[in-house]
Amino acid sequence: MHLHQVAKRYHRTGPWVVREVDLDIPPSSLVQLHGGNGRGKSTLLRLVAGLSTPTTGRVVGRPRTAYVPERFPPALPFTAEGYLRRLGRVHGLGHRESARRADRWVERLNLGAHARTPLHRLSKGTTQKVAVAQALMADPDLLVLDEAWTGLDQDARAVLDAAVRDRVAEGGSVVFVDHDPARLASSVTAAYEVVDGRLRPGTVPEPLEPAVLEPGPVVVEVAGPAGADEVPLPAALPGAPLREAAGRAVVRLTVAAADSDALLRAVLAARPPLHVRSVRPADDPARSAREDAR
Ligand SMILES: Nc1ncnc2c1ncn2[C@@H]1O[C@H](COP(=O)(O)OP(=O)(O)OP(=O)(O)O)[C@@H](O)[C@H]1O
Numbered sequence: 001m002h003l004h005q006v007a008k009r010y011h012r013t014g015p016w017v018v019r020e021v022d023l024d025i026p027p028s029s030l031v032q033l034h035g036g037n038g039r040g041k042s043t044l045l046r047l048v049a050g051l052s053t054p055t056t057g058r059v060v061g062r063p064r065t066a067y068v069p070e071r072f073p074p075a076l077p078f079t080a081e082g083y084l085r086r087l088g089r090v091h092g093l094g095h096r097e098s099a100r101r102a103d104r105w106v107e108r109l110n111l112g113a114h115a116r117t118p119l120h121r122l123s124k125g126t127t128q129k130v131a132v133a134q135a136l137m138a139d140p141d142l143l144v145l146d147e148a149w150t151g152l153d154q155d156a157r158a159v160l161d162a163a164v165r166d167r168v169a170e171g172g173s174v175v176f177v178d179h180d181p182a183r184l185a186s187s188v189t190a191a192y193e194v195v196d197g198r199l200r201p202g203t204v205p206e207p208l209e210p211a212v213l214e215p216g217p218v219v220v221e222v223a224g225p226a227g228a229d230e231v232p233l234p235a236a237l238p239g240a241p242l243r244e245a246a247g248r249a250v251v252r253l254t255v256a257a258a259d260s261d262a263l264l265r266a267v268l269a270a271r272p273p274l275h276v277r278s279v280r281p282a283d284d285p286a287r288s289a290r291e292d293a294r
Pocket residue numbers: 010017035036037038039040041042043044070268
């Protein structure tokens with residue numbers, strides 16, 4: 001699949017949100033997009049997924065695609081199970097196969113206790129599991145993930161990581177954005193930074209040390225808007241993190257692992273937009289040593 005000089009603006013006279021994007025997404029690729037808030041990452045993912053059409057430019061060769069949006073609309077009149085089965089049929093599966101795959105993903109993501117619950121009554125994390133399940137059950141050739149890990153518990157994150165690696169190993173392609181720069185680091189085949197709608201080659205991230213799997217405190221480094229002297233953080237943040245200045249307009253927040261997702265959501269929703277520079281375990285000695293050496 002290829003994006004050729006793709007550009008997007010939402011209104012005829014509005015600003016260009018995506019511009020001059022040339023992007024190859026070959027089979028067996030895992031493509032990571034990163035960049036600050038409001039730079040056009042979600043818009044570009046929707047263009048890749050075919051949910052939005054380019055204002056100019058072309059997308060050619062898009063295979064069978066599934067997408068996990070940043071915000072899944074939970075106000076649909078279905079139970080989790082009913083929704084997944086229906087989605088299976090939308091993806092072209094028969095009744096029986098739809099039910100089989102829905103059951104498989106309900107089990108893998110530990111959704112069983114909520115399978116018969118109406119979507120609008122599910123918690124955010126459980127809703128996110130349904131969003132992930134609807135995409136994975138299609139066995140898509142192209143999987144597009146917009147912050148799909150946010151809100152998932154650790155087991156579900158591991159299931160999603162494994163499913164992404166499986167897709168790639170089976171010849172599919174996955175394009176994703178995640179606030180954790182080290183997400184799937186050892187498997188990423190191409191990384192790009194989205195800067196004001198343009199793509200710049202990014203560095204393929206370094207894998208984190210295994211310590212990241214241990215539920216210790218987490219350090220989130222947040223930078224303020226471009227040109228700002230300080231980071232305009234909200235006064236109250238989930239988990240009441242320890243705040244330390246870490247350079248000009250950079251703040252280091254240390255929070256219990258259990259609160260780290262809520263903290264990240266609050267930081268990502270802040271206005272003016274803030275930039276999450278890194279997320280790592282507080283006691284990552286290898287990373288600390290590298291930082292000390294800089
Ligand atoms: N449907 C829309 N209509 C009009 N403007 C939009 C629409 N969706 C996004 N935008 C604007 O396009 C710009 C880029 O937004 P987008 O969500 O693509 O960026 P992003 O990098 O994903 O941001 P974030 O990390 O905050 O999710 C923003 O200025 C946003 O307000």
